Amino acid sequence: MAKVKLGIIGLGQQGGAYASFIKEGRVGNMEIGAICDTDPEKKKRANEEYPEVPFYDNYIDMMESGDVDAIVTCVPHYLHPEMGIEALKRDIHPLLEKPAGVYTKQVKEINEFAATKPELTYAIMFNQRTNELYQKVKEIIDNGEIGAIRRTNWIITTWWRPQGYYDAGSWRATWDGEGGGVLVNQAPHQIDLLQWICGMPEKVYTKAQYGYQRNIPVEDDVTTVFDYGNGATGVFITCTHDIMGTDRLEIHGDKGKIVVDDSKKVTVKRLNTPESEMSDSMSMQDVMKLFQGEGPGSIYQEEVLEFESVWGGQHVAVLENFAANILDGTPLIAPGSDGINGVELANAMHLSSWLNKEISLPINEEQYLEELTKLRQQEK
Amino acid sequence: MAKVKLGIIGLGQQGGAYASFIKEGRVGNMEIGAICDTDPEKKKRANEEYPEVPFYDNYIDMMESGDVDAIVTCVPHYLHPEMGIEALKRDIHPLLEKPAGVYTKQVKEINEFAATKPELTYAIMFNQRTNELYQKVKEIIDNGEIGAIRRTNWIITTWWRPQGYYDAGSWRATWDGEGGGVLVNQAPHQIDLLQWICGMPEKVYTKAQYGYQRNIPVEDDVTTVFDYGNGATGVFITCTHDIMGTDRLEIHGDKGKIVVDDSKKVTVKRLNTPESEMSDSMSMQDVMKLFQGEGPGSIYQEEVLEFESVWGGQHVAVLENFAANILDGTPLIAPGSDGINGVELANAMHLSSWLNKEISLPINEEQYLEELTKLRQQEK
Numbered sequence: 169m170a171k172v173k174l175g176i177i178g179l180g181q182q183g184g185a186y187a188s189f190i191k192e193g194r195v196g197n198m199e200i201g202a203i204c205d206t207d208p209e210k211k212k213r214a215n216e217e218y219p220e221v222p223f224y225d226n227y228i229d230m231m232e233s234g235d236v237d238a239i240v241t242c243v244p245h246y247l248h249p250e251m252g253i254e255a256l257k258r259d260i261h262p263l264l265e266k267p268a269g270v271y272t273k274q275v276k277e278i279n280e281f282a283a284t285k286p287e288l289t290y291a292i293m294f295n296q297r298t299n300e301l302y303q304k305v306k307e308i309i310d311n312g313e314i315g316a317i318r319r320t321n322w323i324i325t326t327w328w329r330p331q332g333y334y335d336a337g338s339w340r341a342t343w344d345g346e347g348g349g350v351l352v353n354q355a356p357h358q359i360d361l362l363q364w365i366c367g368m369p370e371k372v373y374t375k376a377q378y379g380y381q382r383n384i385p386v387e388d389d390v391t392t393v394f395d396y397g398n399g400a401t402g403v404f405i406t407c408t409h410d411i412m413g414t415d416r417l418e419i420h421g422d423k424g425k426i427v428v429d430d431s432k433k434v435t436v437k438r439l440n441t442p443e444s445e446m447s448d449s450m451s452m453q454d455v456m457k458l459f460q461g462e463g464p465g466s467i468y469q470e471e472v473l474e475f476e477s478v479w480g481g482q483h484v485a486v487l488e489n490f491a492a493n494i495l496d497g498t499p500l501i502a503p504g505s506d507g508i509n510g511v512e513l514a515n516a517m518h519l520s521s522w523l524n525k526e527i528s529l530p531i532n533e534e535q536y537l538e539e540l541t542k543l544r545q546q547e548k
Numbered sequence: 549m550a551k552v553k554l555g556i557i558g559l560g561q562q563g564g565a566y567a568s569f570i571k572e573g574r575v576g577n578m579e580i581g582a583i584c585d586t587d588p589e590k591k592k593r594a595n596e597e598y599p600e601v602p603f604y605d606n607y608i609d610m611m612e613s614g615d616v617d618a619i620v621t622c623v624p625h626y627l628h629p630e631m632g633i634e635a636l637k638r639d640i641h642p643l644l645e646k647p648a649g650v651y652t653k654q655v656k657e658i659n660e661f662a663a664t665k666p667e668l669t670y671a672i673m674f675n676q677r678t679n680e681l682y683q684k685v686k687e688i689i690d691n692g693e694i695g696a697i698r699r700t701n702w703i704i705t706t707w708w709r710p711q712g713y714y715d716a717g718s719w720r721a722t723w724d725g726e727g728g729g730v731l732v733n734q735a736p737h738q739i740d741l742l743q744w745i746c747g748m749p750e751k752v753y754t755k756a757q758y759g760y761q762r763n764i765p766v767e768d769d770v771t772t773v774f775d776y777g778n779g780a781t782g783v784f785i786t787c788t789h790d791i792m793g794t795d796r797l798e799i800h801g802d803k804g805k806i807v808v809d810d811s812k813k814v815t816v817k818r819l820n821t822p823e824s825e826m827s828d829s830m831s832m833q834d835v836m837k838l839f840q841g842e843g844p845g846s847i848y849q850e851e852v853l854e855f856e857s858v859w860g861g862q863h864v865a866v867l868e869n870f871a872a873n874i875l876d877g878t879p880l881i882a883p884g885s886d887g888i889n890g891v892e893l894a895n896a897m898h899l900s901s902w903l904n905k906e907i908s909l910p911i912n913e914e915q916y917l918e919e920l921t922k923l924r925q926q927e928k
Binding site: 448 | 760790
């Protein structure tokens, strides 16, 4: 095939955006194979905007029609894994919207099934991985340029949402509709980036506020402490009620420090000598001299990198990379199996806050599902 | 009396500095009444540098000599409360070095006793409270200019200390000598400032690393989560192993945000409309317009205030204020009874990390003392 025929499941905000990217020719190796939605209004819209594209109101029918080589799941999070599995069963390549699912148990299922079909392309829409800024940060860490990580700290409170946003869809910010709040809907990008760049923690402690500043049953404010297991720790803070939100990531290592401001500016300080060597060789007199005389600037090299802010603009790159992997095996930027890490972290944060204690990873997934099910039932 | 005659207990680094400030005439309303130290070397030094000043090797003798109106306790932290009590008993005004003590039980004792002697001046060396920057931040908060606090976040990792610093004194960074590490020796200033400006939390969760990057039995790395009891939360991070340390305080409120960088620059953003009203009145379309068109800058007024960095330079101001309170009742900047809050917070952080769970304030002080005593005994 010359172009991958994509079946778009769900013509909402994301599905609509992908359809228009492809229609506008922005994804060179992809065309719209079919569109599927259960909502008659969406059928009307599809007929108007994409009159030549086949429309289905059942995604199984679409996958069995021969119209599509691949699908993308722009539907409520709970459905991502099962739709992915149904696609894989029919030798259709699935691209999951983020998050990969709501709870790890369902994500494990698709990951295990996908492992039996290695010839198929299974990917996830972690569009932020195509952001050059975070690719650069990952490269610096991976190269060991700032040494072993001692501390990570991300305040990412730029996800402001007014009450009207939540009121606009009855499924929004509910346990039964989404399976959570900011951790499941807005912050999965940063949760993925953090684990992609800095690795997974061993333990998680979370203080989450449910319906703190918004009239929703799920979390709108989260403070998490990570324990990476070797003394290194991290903090992850997010919320949806800070209209002047902060986006500041700091990574402190044995040999340097990276500070990312507003996902635009990266300040890298590389120590001339590893910190532990300085500690071992310096007297307090040397220290006073250092801070009063030469200034600490003399002990490190600073580099400042500025990037264009491209939040939200990289979906096209993921679509293209997904199609390229199908067509010629180009390595995936975001393999589908990676999606479980973010889900596991979000689950761990919920579970820790519900139990009010630090919990170890991997989490007890049965316990998580039980607690989540209770919350879903309470809503009905 | 025209000038307060100060008895300096302990002619180490701090005591020596105070003696020279007074000798140089930098504290106009104070003179050195006497100096006390148990170390013969210090006696020699005192005789050389302050030949006209009476010297004692027993602080009780000094207090009963008639040479002093007031004392300052530049001795190991454990001794601050008992020396203060002995002073009060003799109608001598005590100025405690920070921290007020190592554990709340002993600090309560002096506070209760001091309350029976309201005619005496009882103060504590929280010199950072005279820092104009933090006075300004407190004023903004107290005036309600940024509304009710929703989140506090202080990364204060500028307390770098090399191994040589710890090796220079056998009492340093031990449970028996100091009763802790960075929380007891370096960070008490910020712990006091935070509670002075933002109030005390109701609950504390701490992850502390003991001897993580330094060969010491006490904590050299701390991550704390505060729960202020009304949904508001906070994070406090400190360590002694970051040679390119960060000092960044962020306070997020209903009506604005304050960010303090490097204890030098204060950025205040005041919302034109309280956040909750914006949430209630805005649609998602308004939001898109806001962020893409006018930019969020139109919703708030920004003010940037720059201050000279004066870390360590304000001891003179506290000495002067202490003497002024004795002489004419000038209000105290740092009443001695305030010292318990910082000690309680540091104790809560230790206890939470030892028990690995969130704990409520006031802490169980018997349990704290029991655990601390165990650690002291293990060292012997």
